[in-house]
Amino acid sequence: MSPPGRSRSPRGQGEQLREEILEAAQSLLMETASEDAVSIRAVADAVGVTPPSIYRHFADKDRLLLEVCRLSFERFTDVLEDAFREDHDPRRRIEGMGRAYVRYAVDNPEHYRIMFMARFELTTQEYAEEMVTDGSSFDLLLRTADELVTAGLVRPELADRGALTIGMLFWANVHGLASLLVAKPGLPWPDRDRLIDDLVTAATRGILLDPR
Amino acid sequence: MSPPGRSRSPRGQGEQLREEILEAAQSLLMETASEDAVSIRAVADAVGVTPPSIYRHFADKDRLLLEVCRLSFERFTDVLEDAFREDHDPRRRIEGMGRAYVRYAVDNPEHYRIMFMARFELTTQEYAEEMVTDGSSFDLLLRTADELVTAGLVRPELADRGALTIGMLFWANVHGLASLLVAKPGLPWPDRDRLIDDLVTAATRGILLDPR
DNA sequence: CTCGATAACGTAACGTCACTAACCATCGCG
DNA sequence: CGCGATGGTTAGTGACGTTACGTTATCGAG
The missing domain is CATH 1.10.10.60 (Homeodomain-like)
Structure with a gap:
């Protein structure tokens, strides 16, 4: 042997x-x-x-998985960055990123699980620093949220909350659908692509001013 | 011994x-x-x-954990049912349920994890049947969504999607925030209670017609 | 050209885990 | 009293993460 x-x-x-x-x-x-x-x-x-x-x-198994997680984040960020660059209008940009977000999760369920559902016995400190660095997907989100705020596209009741809150609201929306699709594939889901579209437009309508 | x-x-x-x-x-x-x-x-x-x-x-550990999961669901359903009964106006009702949903997750993170993030080696069939039964929290959601649809409160572009889609959209919203709060407590979260309120109102504004 | 330090592995083993096979004691019924 | 079902036990299997320690090959200094 x-x-x-x-x-x-x-x-x-x-x-x-x-x-x-x-x-x-x-x-x-x-x-x-x-x-x-x-x-x-x-x-x-x-x-x-x-x-x-x-x-x-x-050092241990968690560190190995954390590195796998980091690689997943890099590819995830690449996908989001493509969507980021594809459109320069802030509204269409956040919508495109939202769609790309959910699609990545659906196409790579295990990567999504390890990124956002796995439990690591690490200090939250360590983990937060890993995620909120420059150029990260979180950073992309915040930058886009900031664009929306400074462009005056956010609903007046939410405008003074700051880009962080706006970004979190968008994130919660897409992450909610993404993680439910990943974690509960057995549910009686309606047509997936249309649901993604509906969610993204509902999110922008709920957070941003009506277009035009 | x-x-x-x-x-x-x-x-x-x-x-x-x-x-x-x-x-x-x-x-x-x-x-x-x-x-x-x-x-x-x-x-x-x-x-x-x-x-x-x-x-x-x-039978095995998964079945034990699944039973724990089922108990968690019962308590979770009780909480949502309280919120359901508290208000009979469909709009305020769905908002109250949303707030109760996220608060339960924040107050019982481990229960929430085992309900919505754990991975069981069970057929999706088994699991879906467990969840979508009468009187379940999912049923409560669908009933409320149906109320919203039949009351004509849903935005016209979503009205023909059916109660299932409307319910899923609401669920995705609250689950997104809930699971992010549970899974990533180390992030630079803004004020939690206000964020919950903002999310719930943004969800209704995105899915329902403007009030009044 | 040797020789010891060290990088890059392997061997053996520990403690814990989920789980199983086989056994035994008690209870209630005839 | 006996007898089968019920509610446990003891003993053991194989896989897991992890550690202590041994082994080998290479590199650079003398």
């Missing part, structure tokens, strides 16, 4: 195994569509290595 | 232990505020019984 199918990395190239571990963890998460299947042991022999070797590169 | 602090139940009263197990599991979930802490072993010696005895009353 000794030949572990993998030869040892040269001196400075220990990082290479780290990347392979991350990729294997990600693949396992996607293919099995189950977080439980991503065990240290399963990841280890997907890479062709013994379990303790994982700990050479990650 | 043999005296397990608990005497055997008489003939027909095996159900009594079942109740104690459920209560212990619930208490463990609340006190430790961690789903991992609810292990079969921990529950067993909280009740004063050996682990295999649990399996006399529950």
